[in-house]
Amino acid sequence: xxxxxxxxxxxxxxLHIGGVRTALFSWLYARRHGGRFLLRIEDTDxxxxxxxAVQAIFEGLEWLGLVADAPPVFQTxxxxxxxxxxxxxxxxxxxxxxxxxxxxxxxxRAAQMARKEKPRYDGRWRPEPGKTLPPxxxxxxxxxxxxxxxxxxxxxxxxxxxxxxxxxxxxxxLIIARADGTPTYNFCVVVDDMDMGITHVIRxxxxxxxTPRQINILRALxxxxxxxxxxxxxxxxxxxxxxxxxGAVSAIEYRALGFMPEALLNYLVRLGWSHGDEEIFSRExxxxxxxxSEVHKSPARxxxxxxxxxxxxxxxxxxxxxxxxxxxxxxxxxGVDPGQGPPLAAVILAQRERCKTLVEMAEKSAFFYVEPKAxxxxxxxxxxxxxxxxxxxxxxxxxAALPQWTAPALxxxxxxxxxxxxxxxNKVAQPVRVALAGQAISPPIDQTLALLGxxxxxxxxxxxxxFVQNRQN
RNA sequence: GCUCCUAUCGUCUAGAGGCCUAGGACGGAGCCCUCUCAAGGCUUAAACCCGGGUUCGAAUCCCGGUAGGAGCGCCA
Numbered sequence: 001x002x003x004x005x006x007x008x009x010x011x012x013x014x015l016h017i018g019g020v021r022t023a024l025f026s027w028l029y030a031r032r033h034g035g036r037f038l039l040r041i042e043d044t045d046x047x048x049x050x051x052x053a054v055q056a057i058f059e060g061l062e063w064l065g066l067v068a069d070a071p072p073v074f075q076t077x078x079x080x081x082x083x084x085x086x087x088x089x090x091x092x093x094x095x096x097x098x099x100x101x102x103x104x105x106x107x108x109r110a111a112q113m114a115r116k117e118k119p120r121y122d123g124r125w126r127p128e129p130g131k132t133l134p135p136x137x138x139x140x141x142x143x144x145x146x147x148x149x150x151x152x153x154x155x156x157x158x159x160x161x162x163x164x165x166x167x168x169x170x171x172x173x174l175i176i177a178r179a180d181g182t183p184t185y186n187f188c189v190v191v192d193d194m195d196m197g198i199t200h201v202i203r204x205x206x207x208x209x210x211t212p213r214q215i216n217i218l219r220a221l222x223x224x225x226x227x228x229x230x231x232x233x234x235x236x237x238x239x240x241x242x243x244x245x246x247g248a249v250s251a252i253e254y255r256a257l258g259f260m261p262e263a264l265l266n267y268l269v270r271l272g273w274s275h276g277d278e279e280i281f282s283r284e285x286x287x288x289x290x291x292x293s294e295v296h297k298s299p300a301r302x303x304x305x306x307x308x309x310x311x312x313x314x315x316x317x318x319x320x321x322x323x324x325x326x327x328x329x330x331x332x333x334x335g336v337d338p339g340q341g342p343p344l345a346a347v348i349l350a351q352r353e354r355c356k357t358l359v360e361m362a363e364k365s366a367f368f369y370v371e372p373k374a375x376x377x378x379x380x381x382x383x384x385x386x387x388x389x390x391x392x393x394x395x396x397x398x399x400a401a402l403p404q405w406t407a408p409a410l411x412x413x414x415x416x417x418x419x420x421x422x423x424x425x426n427k428v429a430q431p432v433r434v435a436l437a438g439q440a441i442s443p444p445i446d447q448t449l450a451l452l453g454x455x456x457x458x459x460x461x462x463x464x465x466x467f468v469q470n471r472q473n
Numbered sequence: 474g475c476u477c478c479u480a481u482c483g484u485c486u487a488g489a490g491g492c493c494u495a496g497g498a499c500g501g502a503g504c505c506c507u508c509u510c511a512a513g514g515c516u517u518a519a520a521c522c523c524g525g526g527u528u529c530g531a532a533u534c535c536c537g538g539u540a541g542g543a544g545c546g547c548c549a
Contacts, residue, residue: 010549045548102547109545118475119545143547161478170476170545178547185549209477209544232479232542239541267485270498274486277497296486298479299542306485306499316512354511364510379509414508429508441510 003035004199007061007068008189010042011053014250015060017302018204018234018242021268025231026202027066028269028290038196039068044075044188060251064261065283073196075188082183085191085221086144086176094220095176097142098125120172121145144177146187146217154212159229159292161205166212174213186210190217198226202292205230229292232272232299242302256333258357260318260326263311270310272296280313312356320345323352330362331369341369342451350443350451364441368451371460372438375467379433379440388431389468391421395428396461405454411446435464 005026009019030037041057043049061067089095098121100108109119126147127133136142149168156164176187183191189210193201208230218225236246248254254264266281273296275281275289315323324344331338338344347365355361366372375384398413418428429445436457442448449457 008549012549042549048548105547113474116474120475164477166477172545175547180547182547184547189549204543205478206543207549212477230478235542237484241542270485272485277487279485279498296479300486301484303484303499309499312512351511353513354509356511383509418508425508427508433509437509439509443510445508 001199003030003033004038004197005030005035005202006038006040006193006196006198007066008040008042008192008203009057010045010048011050011057012045012048013053013056015057015252016242017249017251017254017268020060020064020066020251020264021234021271022202022204022231023061023066024064024265024268025229025273025290025292025295026200028286029200029202029229029292030069031287032290035199036069037066038070038198039072040192040196041072041074042185042188044182044185046076049076056250056252063252063255064265066265073192075192078188078192079182081195082177082188082191083181086183086187089146089176089220090144092220093127093147095144095146096125096127096173097136098145098173098175099136099140099142100125101140118170120170121174123173126173141179143175143179145173146176146213146220148173148213148216154215156208156211156215156228158208158211159200159227160232160295161208161230161297164208164211168212168216171213171216176217186213187217190214190221193226194218194221194223200227200229202229202231205232229295231295232297234271235299235301237301237303239301246302247304255326255329256359258330258359258361259307259311260314260323260358262318263314264307266314267307267310271300271302272298279310308356315348315352315355315358315361320348323348323358326358327361327365330358331366334362334366336362336366336369338369342453346451350447354441354443364437367437367442374438375434376439379438380467383430383434383440384464384468385431386468386472388427389465391417391423391428392431392435392461392465392468394421395432396458396465399449399454399461400458402454405450407446407450410449414445414449431464432461436460 007019007023007026009015027037039061041054043054086095090097105121108122112119125133125145148171152168154166154168156166158164174186175184177183211228215225234242236242242249248257262283265283265286269281269286269290270279273290273294275294281289327344327348328338347368348361351361351365355364395414395417398417399410402409402413414428414432415425418425430440432445433440433442433448436442436448436452
């Protein structure tokens with residue numbers, strides 16, 4: 001049997017990071033078993049679903065590389081099919097019409113709560129042998145309810161949580177079609193999973209309580225229920241359900257925060273899953289090792305510090321050709337055109353040890369492409385001093401005459417100057433840093449010079465000398 | 474209230490009855506290295522929710538508490 005998994009978000013907002021993790025698990029499981037991963041847009045809630053949200057889902061999944069193996073299924077385009085199945089169930093007696101009004105139902109619920117019972121439909125329109133139903137009241141459009149088995153137990157063999165038992169008596173007759181004829185969530189899910197040939201439903205564990213109902217509907221339809229795996233949700237740092245007030249919850253926000261897609265995936269896969277002491281997993285390695293049976297049953301908290309650490313591991317080791325497009329995106333985002341200046345790959349190699357995120361890398365690398373707006377106050381005060389000016393001038397003259405503009409030659413030139421003047425290397429390097437980068441932070445000075453190029457270097461050294469002189473007057 | 478789920482350092486986790494004096498990672502503290510910022514190396518503090526049982530032996534199995542979470546919609 002070929003494994004078929006699916007990710008089924010509802011387009012009512014952004015692509016939630018918790019959703020990304022279940023999508024990742026579904027994707028990995030399919031890949032691991034040579035199966036197929038499908039995408040389904042659950043847009044039956046016309047009120048809240050938006051086209052923008054659909055686009056956000058596509059965009060997020062594409063950035064992360066969690067691509068489906070077939071075009072997405074939209075539930076709103078399957079209404080005819082749902083109606084057909086409802087008619088069939090009505091005809092077969094596994095569903096029935098219920099003429100209760102919302103007001104009646106609200107009153108029922110309130111009464112049950114007052115009696116400290118679990119609120120549930122009392123079955124007043126449920127047909128039973130020997131039971132006489134009241135005549136349908138005029139003017140009430142009926143809903144359709146599923147006729148759930150009244151007795152017996154049902155056990156869900158969850159691939160993550162193990163056996164979970166439910167009493168059918170606990171499950172009431174849920175509505176599968178509204179008064180206006182449109183189908184409801186639990187019903188659509190069942191029909192879609194059946195029609196799409198889903199073999200493994202991997203979803204958030206807020207759905208465990210829906211599972212026995214869905215299995216019962218599937219059985220009523222004569223279909224073989226898929227295997228289920230309910231993954232625990234992701235909590236914020238404070239242990240409360242991850243929400244907007246925790247900062248970034250939308251997957252795409254992590255791009256803006258400076259994450260590499262592979263790093264985000266790596267961090268996410270380690271939340272609730274592990275393989276011994278390994279921390280870093282390439283896509284291939286995840287696919288090779290991932291297994292639902294090793295997914296934790298308990299929820300995990302999102303730890304931004306660790307996520308950033310993982311990101312740094314990727315920046316440090318990834319092929320610069322992979323990082324370059326992302327850095328390009330971030331530089332342009334802050335108004336820097338990396339077209340004129342050193343190749344991005346070379347800058348990445350020089351910067352990646354000291355940058356944990358692409359935001360940081362872009363900020364620290366902008367000076368290779370544009371003039372620093374101003375000197376960092378404290379750094380200028382400390383390093384662009386009267387003592388430093390002559391050193392900058394001397395270095396400038398030396399560099400202007402340097403035959404080879406290469407890191408080793410530049411290294412030699414700077415060292416020689418410091419030695420001749422009898423000062424430590426830092427006495428030269430630090431003022432040069434501020435002159436070139438605007439602040440006392442940059443890659444090793446020889447690399448910085450090599451990347452910046454002769455023309456820009458000489459111009460900025462001259463400007464720094466002028467800056468010192470102006471301040472003295 | 475009812476149903477269902479969960480429980481190892483601050484956080485993510487290893488742990489399948491003796492290998493546990495509970496291991497790793499992030500973060501913290503300290504030291505070393507060093508032209509800045511980093512990176513790196515070394516050292517260190519830090520946890521089995523509680524109570525019963527089973528067993529020669531329990532973080533691991535069972536029961537009961539406690540705490541947290543999810544669900545109980547003509548939402549998905």
